[in-house]
Amino acid sequence: TKTIALMLGDGIVPSNTGEGYLARLVIRRCLRRLHMLKAEVPLSELVLMQVKYWFYDYPSLARNREYIARIVELEEKRYRSTLTRVSSTVPRLKRKTLNIDELVELYDSHGIPPEIIKEELRKYGVEVIVPPNFYEIVASRHAKPSSLKDLEKTKLPKDVARWATQFPETRRLFHEDPYVRRFKAKVLGVHGRYVVLDKTAFYPEGGGQLGDSGYIIVDNIKYRVVDTQKTGNVIVHILEHEVNDEILLNKTVEGIIDWQKRYRRMRHHTATHIFLGALRKVLGEHVWQAGAEKTEHKARLDVTHYELPSKDTIDQIEKLANTVIDEARPVRILYLPRNEAEKLYGFTLFQGGVPLEPTLRVVEIPGWDAEACFGTHVRNTCEVGAIKIVNVEKIADGVIRFEYVAGPVTSEYASGLESKLDNIATKFGGSRQDIELRVSSWFEQFNTLRELVRKYRELWLKNELELLKNKFVRIDSLEVLYYAPPVEDQEVIRRLIQLLARDRPNAVVLVLTPLSKDQTLFEISLGREASRIINAKNIIKDLARIFGNKVKGGGKKDHAMGRAALSSVELRKALDSILRNMLKQN
Ligand SMILES: [Zn+2]
Numbered sequence: 298t299k300t301i302a303l304m305l306g307d308g309i310v311p312s313n314t315g316e317g318y319l320a321r322l323v324i325r326r327c328l329r330r331l332h333m334l335k336a337e338v339p340l341s342e343l344v345l346m347q348v349k350y351w352f353y354d355y356p357s358l359a360r361n362r363e364y365i366a367r368i369v370e371l372e373e374k375r376y377r378s379t380l381t382r383v384s385s386t387v388p389r390l391k392r393k394t395l396n397i398d399e400l401v402e403l404y405d406s407h408g409i410p411p412e413i414i415k416e417e418l419r420k421y422g423v424e425v426i427v428p429p430n431f432y433e434i435v436a437s438r439h440a441k442p443s444s445l446k447d448l449e450k451t452k453l454p455k456d457v458a459r460w461a462t463q464f465p466e467t468r469r470l471f472h473e474d475p476y477v478r479r480f481k482a483k484v485l486g487v488h489g490r491y492v493v494l495d496k497t498a499f500y501p502e503g504g505g506q507l508g509d510s511g512y513i514i515v516d517n518i519k520y521r522v523v524d525t526q527k528t529g530n531v532i533v534h535i536l537e538h539e540v541n542d543e544i545l546l547n548k549t550v551e552g553i554i555d556w557q558k559r560y561r562r563m564r565h566h567t568a569t570h571i572f573l574g575a576l577r578k579v580l581g582e583h584v585w586q587a588g589a590e591k592t593e594h595k596a597r598l599d600v601t602h603y604e605l606p607s608k609d610t611i612d613q614i615e616k617l618a619n620t621v622i623d624e625a626r627p628v629r630i631l632y633l634p635r636n637e638a639e640k641l642y643g644f645t646l647f648q649g650g651v652p653l654e655p656t657l658r659v660v661e662i663p664g665w666d667a668e669a670c671f672g673t674h675v676r677n678t679c680e681v682g683a684i685k686i687v688n689v690e691k692i693a694d695g696v697i698r699f700e701y702v703a704g705p706v707t708s709e710y711a712s713g714l715e716s717k718l719d720n721i722a723t724k725f726g727g728s729r730q731d732i733e734l735r736v737s738s739w740f741e742q743f744n745t746l747r748e749l750v751r752k753y754r755e756l757w758l759k760n761e762l763e764l765l766k767n768k769f770v771r772i773d774s775l776e777v778l779y780y781a782p783p784v785e786d787q788e789v790i791r792r793l794i795q796l797l798a799r800d801r802p803n804a805v806v807l808v809l810t811p812l813s814k815d816q817t818l819f820e821i822s823l824g825r826e827a828s829r830i831i832n833a834k835n836i837i838k839d840l841a842r843i844f845g846n847k848v849k850g851g852g853k854k855d856h857a858m859g860r861a862a863l864s865s866v867e868l869r870k871a872l873d874s875i876l877r878n879m880l881k882q883n
Pocket residue numbers: 504566567570660670671672673674
């Protein structure tokens with residue numbers, strides 16, 4: 298219980314991967330022990346006792362007390378619902394010998410610990426061997442790839458990345474001044490579509506922000522740059538087409554970046570720093586960035602959190618983020634030695650993974666958020682304009698995805714919603730202004746009509762039953778009715794044939810609905826006595842024997858349905874002779 302308190306106090310959210318999985322594992326083992334001891338005390342109570350005992354030494358325990366209690370309760374609830382599933386799952390396994398993979402699968406997908414399976418299966422005389430290092434095996438299968446590796450990822454082909462290492466570090470104009478859109482630089486190298494300059498304002502993909510596009514101009518000829526990537530400290534511009542290296546090599550070129558796209562990304566990127574700060578304030582300190590992407594269209598932030606936030610909580614987050622925009626706080630860039638930065642801001646700096654450099658580039662919104670970040674940001678939070686959350690979803694256990702738009706994209710988003718609303722309004726024959734009124738009046742009408750239809754169905758059913766009474770034909774001991782429904786109303790037809798078969802124990806009701814001249818749907822329903830003499834499923838089998846692939850269907854012995862590539866007349870003939878045959882054999 299001390300381990301659980303400390304892990305959760307550090308902000309770990311139980312999940313199915315990495316450290317989150319370890320937390321879940323420890324909690325489940327603990328619950329298992331309690332269960333074996335037949336202890337009635339809730340685990341959260343025990344963990345909170347640890348919090349009370351240790352909070353002087355570990356202040357994070359006191360700060361996150363509520364979160365710790367909430368998580369333990371949630372996990373305990375989950376575990377209990379698992380135990381109720383055991384009784385339905387385990388008996389199915391009694392004829393099998395379970396190997397380690399199956400045990401892990403049962404644990405992962407159904408949450409059933411192997412000790413319980415072992416115990417339950419012993420009742421059936423089946424022995425299960427659980428390896429002593431079972432949980433070690435499970436944990437190792439859920440290990441997350443280190444985030445250090447992710448930082449090294451580059452989209453450049455291997456040979457290009459290798460070629461690029463010969464060049465000195467590219468001067469980063471986009472860091473010196475993120476507002477530079479035009480610049481002059483010297484071409485150091487050309488390799489097919491790939492160009493290296495001595496300095497550049499083109500931002501290379503990184504930290505969830507996409508690489509810049511734009512143009513490189515030389516001798517009045519424009520070369521389209523479609524993407525920018527980085528390998529080590531060298532920045533590589535990717536052209537749309539291959540270029541003869543003599544045209545560019547050692548020339549002084551002018552670079553122009555697609556500013557609108559880039560500026561929107563800067564605003565979405567800065568919005569993400571503001572947003573993460575708001576999430577940590579509203580949801581709690583356990584919120585950690587699990588993934589991020591900033592494009593010109595929107596920003597996406599995946600964070601660790603144990604449940605989908607409510608509408609109210611989402612509104613609160615959005616409001617808080619917009620307050621920080623309104624406060625016009627500066628966005629400062631600091632270059633600090635690693636140790637100093639960690640001392641100042643703590644490990645929450647490393648939201649995007651732990652960088653390897655001794656000097657960190659820290660992006661700070663004073664009093665709100667500080668992260669080690671490579672990206673481009675605006676100078677002041679007010680430049681973000683506004684933030685609107687457009688989507689919140691749970692993408693994995695313990696991971697919540699937020700998508701939001703900023704700046705002019707919020708207005709585009711609103712326009713998009715308005716035109717959707719207009720489309721709906723047109724369908725309802727009104728305008729955006731009176732849509733609510735119209736929809737509710739449509740609903741009223743709809744409900745009235747539905748009630749009316751229900752009454753008509755009852756009436757029709759009664760009449761039809763009365764009419765069909767005299768349409769049954771005797772074949773031997775059976776009373777057979779061929780019926781072609783006059784309306785396509787599955788629900789009411791189904792009830793009709795149920796009633797027909799219920800009231801006549803010897804009834805054989807054959808519903809044939811022609812779809813076209815050689816396509817017929819059919820349904821067979823047998824009364825209680827009739828189903829002792831003949832079998833509906835076998836009727837379909839007989840049809841299939843005669844017509845092969847043309848007939849498809851199935852069902853039970855008193856009710857079956859299918860589809861035949863036959864006219865209803867042909868099908869009726871065939872059914873008639875099958876019935877007579879069946880009776881003869883009886
Ligand atoms: Zn950033």
